[in-house]
Amino acid sequence: MAILVTGATGNIGRKVVDQLLARGAGAVRALTTNPAKAALPAGVEVAVGYLRKPKTLPAAFEGVEAMYLAPTPDTVEEVLRLARQAGVQRVVDLSGEHESWWGSVAKAVEASGLAWTHLSPGDFMENTLDWAPQIVATGAVREPYPEGRSTPIAMADIARVAAVALTTLGHEGRSYSLTGPEVLTRVDLVAHIAAATGRPVEFVQVTRDEAVEALRPGMGDGAEWYVDTILQGSVDWHAEVQPTVEQVTGSPATGYGDWVREHAAAFLP
Numbered sequence: 240m241a242i243l244v245t246g247a248t249g250n251i252g253r254k255v256v257d258q259l260l261a262r263g264a265g266a267v268r269a270l271t272t273n274p275a276k277a278a279l280p281a282g283v284e285v286a287v288g289y290l291r292k293p294k295t296l297p298a299a300f301e302g303v304e305a306m307y308l309a310p311t312p313d314t315v316e317e318v319l320r321l322a323r324q325a326g327v328q329r330v331v332d333l334s335g336e337h338e339s340w341w342g343s344v345a346k347a348v349e350a351s352g353l354a355w356t357h358l359s360p361g362d363f364m365e366n367t368l369d370w371a372p373q374i375v376a377t378g379a380v381r382e383p384y385p386e387g388r389s390t391p392i393a394m395a396d397i398a399r400v401a402a403v404a405l406t407t408l409g410h411e412g413r414s415y416s417l418t419g420p421e422v423l424t425r426v427d428l429v430a431h432i433a434a435a436t437g438r439p440v441e442f443v444q445v446t447r448d449e450a451v452e453a454l455r456p457g458m459g460d461g462a463e464w465y466v467d468t469i470l471q472g473s474v475d476w477h478a479e480v481q482p483t484v485e486q487v488t489g490s491p492a493t494g495y496g497d498w499v500r501e502h503a504a505a506f507l508p
């Protein structure tokens with residue numbers, strides 16, 4: 240029986256493929272619309288399809304025991320119906336708390352009749368890559384809320400948890416709230432980038448509108464939503480570290496300092 244990774248060339252799905260291979264998972268199948276471009280590692284079976292086009296999925300689901308489900312709220316119910324019909328038994332989904340934006344995915348998975356494990360991450364460390372254009376251009380990050388807090392997690396750690404839940408039993412019916420190992424303010428994050436790049440990087444407090452403009456080159460139309468929802472929400476949010484990554488995988492979650500040292504080149508000209 241195979242393990243299917245959907246969104247397999249996406250930011251998280253691609254890392255799930257790598258983690259499954261690293262764990263020596265038997266048959267790993269990756270879903271992509273474009274196998275030629277996907278450049279998936281040797282030894283991975285490639286299936287053509289896309290979650291937002293459920294008609295493309297039945298062949299990909301054949302012989303699959305467990306799947307990593309990338310989040311596509313608009314088609315998730317049909318995707319799960321087809322998966323169950325094809326004999327898929329377990330789903331490890333990237334979703335969120337019921338009341339969150341991604342909660343519809345979690346609810347659909349619970350209603351599907353399949354065994355499930357929810358992965359519910361907070362802020363991604365990779366989100367700070369959106370700062371790269373302004374750091375490279377100006378040596379500063381312009382945002383309105385220096386005291387905003389989060390517990391950023393590395394996408395690779397989400398993938399590690401996913402790979403464990405896909406390859407071992409005992410994770411069914413569990414909602415894994417996933418965080419990194421520290422609560423960090425926006426100012427703390429900027430200080431880590433400065434230390435990792437060896438260059439001064441300042442946090443400059445600006446108005447909401449100025450922040451949107453500063454983020455727009457990297458984020459496009461998502462900049463407004465990001466500032467008004469995520470950044471403003473982080474000011475009053477009770478950020479709390481969860482031990483889940485270490486409990487599930489047996490090794491600690493990546494700290495932001497280590498992550499940013501690995502990605503320092505992205506913040507340099």
Ligand SMILES: NC(=O)c1ccc[n+]([C@@H]2O[C@H](COP(=O)([O-])OP(=O)(O)OC[C@H]3O[C@@H](n4cnc5c(N)ncnc54)[C@H](OP(=O)(O)O)[C@@H]3O)[C@@H](O)[C@H]2O)c1
Pocket residue numbers: 246247248249250251252270271272273277288289309310333334335341359360361362363
């Ligand atoms: N708590 C949280 O923060 C939270 C929770 C759940 C989800 N999320 C969100 O989940 C997403 C995860 O992103 P991800 O990069 O791992 O994967 P993804 O966006 O779920 O999947 C991306 C893949 O879908 C495929 N695809 C096919 N047709 C596409 C099309 N028309 N448009 C876009 N993609 C298409 C592409 O692969 P091919 O080209 O190979 O087909 C692409 O690599 C993020 O947006 C994240 O914000 C966040």
